[in-house]
Amino acid sequence: MSSKVLEIKNLLMQFGGLKAVNDVSLDIHESQITALIGPNGAGKTTFFNCLTGVYTPTSGDINIIPPGKKLIRANGLKPNKITEIGLARTFQNIRLFQNMTVLENVMIGRHAVTNAGVLGAIFNGKKTKEEEKKIIHDSHEILKVMNLEKFANEFASNLPYGAQRLLEIARALATDPFLLLLDEPAAGMNPQETIELIGTIEKLKHEFNLSILLIEHDMHLVMNLSDMCYVMDYGRLIAKGTPEETANNPTVIKAYLGEDF
Amino acid sequence: MNRLEILKKSLINAILGILLTFPITVIKVNTIEKEITWRWYMLALVGSVIFVISYLWIRQQERQKAGITFKFKESKLGIKYHSLMDKPGVTKRVLIFSTILIIALPFITSPYTTSIFTTALIYIILGLGLNIVVGLGGLLNLGYAAFFGVGAYTFAILNQNFGIGFWLALPLGGLASALFGAIVGLPVLRLKGDYLAIVTLGFGEMTRIVTENFGALTNGPSGIANIPKPTLFGHTFGYFGSTRFVYLIAVALVVLIIFIVWRMENSRIGRSWVAMREDDIACEAMGVDLTKAKMTLFIISASIAGIAGVLFAAKTTFINPQSFTVWESIMILCIVVLGGKGSVRGVILGGLILILLPEYLRAFQQYRMLIFGFLLIVMMVFRPGGIIQNVRKIYKIEGDLSNE
Amino acid sequence: MDVGYFFKLLLSGLTRGSIYALIALGYTMVYGIIKLINFAHGELYMIGAFTGLIVASVLNYAGVDPVLTLVIATIFAIIFSSAFGVTIEKIAYKPLRNTQRLSALISAIGVSMFLQNFVLLFQTSDFLSFPNLIPEFKFLAPVENYLSSPQILIYICTAIFLIGFTVLVKFTKIGKAMRATAQDSKMSLLLGININKVISVTFLTGSAAAAIGGVLISSQVGQINFYIGFIVGIKAFVAAVLGGIGSIGGAVLGAFVLGLVESFGTGYISSDYEDLFAFLFLILILTFKPSGLLGKSLKQKV
Structure with missing residues (x-):
């Protein structure tokens, strides 16, 4: 075992x-x-x-x-x-970030495995830029796996119900x-x-x-x-x-x- | 509901409104002379105002029920605007022209106008700072004026006691305010929603009360006067010159803060704030440390208010606790809410409308707060996102769009 | 220690507490039922006081008997305050019932601004003096240094109102509906309770209580202006939170605790910081025991 x-x-x-x-x-x-x-x-x-x-x-x-x-x-x-x-979880009563796009929902999931801070954001140096690019890329890959990439730029609240459940999973997956x-x-x-x-x-x-x-x-x-x-x-x-x-x-x-x- | 029905309902509302407001609008008491004045003409005035508002209100409600919402892009003006702006090079020209206009403004108008515009710019800075907490983070801070006051008093006190000038005070004021934000933040960050709002209000008022009574340092209710205007490499300006100079500093600070807000808004940190606003529990489950996120929000927003405070003190050269009351906080909140929560353009528009309009429409000034109060209600009922609604960034995914 | 001074402070604390209780009741009921901090509740107290003052002045200058004037003025204050309460609910809160709670709070701030400036514009920004209507009670002569007739009247009226209110909530049909709605508004709706009516009655009774408080305190203090509602409103809210918001007994308890603390605080420490105690209390309570003295702690459902 x-x-x-x-x-x-x-x-x-x-x-x-x-x-x-x-x-x-x-x-x-x-x-x-x-x-x-x-x-x-x-x-x-x-x-x-x-x-x-x-x-x-x-x-x-x-x-x-x-x-x-x-x-x-x-x-x-x-x-x-x-x-x-x-450990990553989904919620029974869907808790998506309704007024953010589908891609952004997944990008939040990458928060835990990335680390740009306030100063990074303001100066937007090479490291931050690359990290941001990678977040977008990785998140998009996850959307593809879940078959959600066609919704990437839709607001989460506009998704059909089944897709919202899948997005919950995608978001959890993004935390590695x-x-x-x-x-x-x-x-x-x-x-x-x-x-x-x-x-x-x-x-x-x-x-x-x-x-x-x-x-x-x-x-x-x-x-x-x-x-x-x-x-x-x-x-x-x-x-x-x-x-x-x-x-x-x-x-x-x-x-x-x-x-x- | 057809037009006739709406008119009928509005008439009823007008009559009810007249009855409701009768004692306060019609009867005027002079308690010193023991005289009563009956102002019957108020009946007509109040009745007609309520009738018009009621008609517009119900009509708008009916429209929204029918799913008709106002979209600028689809309105006549909007179509014209976009067809004009979308022509190549127009945006660039407009941008250059407005930049020149903004910089030239103090040199082509009176010091009075320059001074009013500076005030508007200070409020825009405050609006941008509060917007980070309210618009992005979804935390309602009703004590924001206290942070503003801490900045202003830091400059005034440091100058009185140590002769520190504007340029050194600018970062120090921001820092002091940030520190104050951290101290306030510690106990309040466990709270959310309306409780947080009320506690920040409490903190704001406490700060004002302490300022009023801590005379040794703050000179109590009478405030601190003779705060110096900013200098340029040791050069002091005359009255006209310094009014212009403060204006230009304000413009520079607004630009700097807009830049910072834009950068943060679409960064990893900014996204986590928006996620916190949308759903704090899910946000925490995604690995975001809420305490840290809230603390960061509070501190950044406080330091922006502190910087605005130093600028304010330098502009007016006199400050007292009355400039930092809860109504000041609510005024800043109005700028954010009316302009558009979370939207930089919205806040700028809000600041310009709320500060400039009353200045230039003198007749309107008296009714300023009455109308702002009413506008807050109207906005929440009909357009909670504000005049300019916040939009999320659309990310381009490189190399993957070929099959769409 | 000066015992006489102590008693004076104790009794004045109870007076404050009574007024806070009358206002806190409105806060706690509205919060219990629609989960809104009715920021404008203090303004209803102010409107009550103003209506009372206007009606009392008209009658007083016309030479009507003072006691009768006071009674009529109070009745008018209750009627108009309640009407304002119900109206603002219909205009500014009802459309927002199912949106974010912050929207409703901002709308309430708007109402507060509006009402203050409404009175400021149509009346005056100066203090107006309230006619002296409360007769000197002869039996108070031996203790007149500690206790005035208005104070006695405030205690009695508050007690009567609180008893009446308890009866309303505990034993009447509408009271039962109110409690049910506070527990679970969706379920109450399914069970056929007219939620709109319940909410209207809540605003009506809350405003009435505030109006009574407004007239009473104005006739004791002797002068009012358009701003009196704001700070008292905030304090009454603190009292409601202190007791555990949503709990009626809690609001009353919190009001008396706050009243006494303020009275002793200003009497023994410093009157400069009169308003500070309430805010300190608010922050301490919400930081360490957000559910208040008698409130139930609410776990957010995940």
Whole structure:
């Protein structure tokens, strides 16, 4: 088995009396697609927000192991630090920079891996100019991979819905992650778009050598894509295994469909 | 709604408006002589003004509902303008001509005009500085005049105590203001939106109150007088000469700051500010350190205000705390908002309109603040982007456009 | 320590607190329901005071009984202030309900500028003196050094208004609708609550409270001008934030805390810095406990 890139131990996130994430432990392995599924309100997005630094977990460990580097304990790090380490995320309720162009949205993603500052901007020396050129070039390459280059100069708000979801992914890719966290990437897509998305995610995984953690409702997507599957309900992990195993797990079926089935 | 219906509704609004404003517009009380004056003619005046405004207001609302928006490019004037400007060489000629005009202005007009234009230029500098925070970063700063004041007082105090002149004070004022910005920035940067606005307002007012009461250094409410005008390599100018000289310095500073803003706007840093304005959470998730970004914004914008402050002190040779109240901050905000948030051209236009118009339309001056207040509302309701809407840069991708 | 001085400051702090409470109520209700800092709320207080002064002067010069004059002037102040409140909501805030919050705030600043200058232009920039209408209460003679009749009246009126208001919010249908809208305006709309009506009532009651405060404080202080609303408005806002914006009990608590701090601060430290305390408070509270004393902390949804 390949080495771990992320290791979660006994993660607890408590809001007042509510344990939104309760004692969750899971590992994500290099070059694998791991899916996290569960009914609405199971705590999946809260879990994501703990990983990405939006919330500081109440207790437990979040350990990030960048490939070939030392382990970093990421509890309480700010979101931008997590991104710098190499975790990038998308948002369930699309959060694009609406009044910027599609290309610019991706260019923001390159922020973490570039470093021109205020003085650089004002004097606009050779180094800054070259960096800027490279940002434009790299961002455009990413748009091409995601098949979005025809929209490059459109405002993000003018994109069709499916393309907005893809742009979310493109923007995350631009930060050069080794682990990509996708929060319901297929939400609101039609079946045709979902099929295309499966292909795109597969392609990204190989082309960028990515590990992927995916929150999803669409079982079709999960079945087709994931190597490993975790199921959450009421903040707890209730099952893990291959997609087939979990789909046939009686506890999971009960969690999704209720006691009567 | 057809025209008749709009007219009918406007008539009703006019009657309601007359009723609403009745005590304040019609009855005038003289509490010393204990006399009441009934100004019945106000009914007609107020009624007709409200009627006209109401008619235009509703008509515009109907138009926007129908999806008709005003685009300069598509208007008659706009088409003419563009067909003229697009001819080869025209832009260049216009640019050269206006440069000559701007530089020649103090030599062909009266010192009075020059002085007013200098004021407008100072406000343009302030507008450009505030625009970085409000327009690009999306953070509303309602205490901006305090930074302006810090610059002005730095010059005045340093000059009184150490005899420091304008040219050394210019960077020092900017620096002092930047430092002040950093101090204010530390506690407020965790806040966002309207809370940030109110806290900056609080800071602004606190600064003014402290200035008024810290007499030993600031000479309290009476302010500091006899601030020297700038010199040129030790040469002092007479009244006319120094008015011209201050004007030219103001022009140079405006050009410099426009250049800096343009460079920053489309740089890596500037983009991250705009992204922060659009969505701070997503921006942070893209690896942008929000605290650092906000701090940078605050400091740069503060130092620009500080520089404007030094220039202001040199121009008027007298400053007191009343020049740096919250209404001053709001005036600068008006320039940015009316002109166009985030747009350099917009801010310049805003500064010119808001400062020059009241000066030249004397009859209008009395109603200045009333009309500006109303314009703020109108702008927010009908054209929140300002007169000149900000556009994002379109990047050319080299070598990749062959198949399009 | 001079006990008499202490009591004087305590009572004057409570007076300030009462006025702040009446105004802070409007801020906190509007914020609770449409999430807008109604920057112009202080101007409604000013409009109330001016309407009160104008009506009171007309009646007073005509020789009407002072108490009756005060009552009629207050009623007129409430009517006109509320009408202004509802009107500005319709014109300047309603069209902006679904846009960025900063747009609405800028519009509110515009309203504030407009109203101040409106009164300045049509009335005067000078201070106008408010007719002396409040009778001397005989029973206050033993304590007249500490407590004046206007102060007693302010306490009583504030108490009555606050009780009445609590009853409105807690026990009436519209009060229930207001609380529901504050919780979740979209859901309330789905449940058939008339949001426009709720918002109008909110502005109406808030303005009425401000108008009462305006008339009361003006008759105590004795003079007003067009600018009185701005600084008091800001302070009342500080009080609302201090208590936890959106919380009605919090606004009242915050108002009294601020009133007392200002009174003792100016009495024992320095009156030069009278206005500084409110701003210091504002910055400290928002920096260290943005949810205020009684407010709930709100996590932004990601």
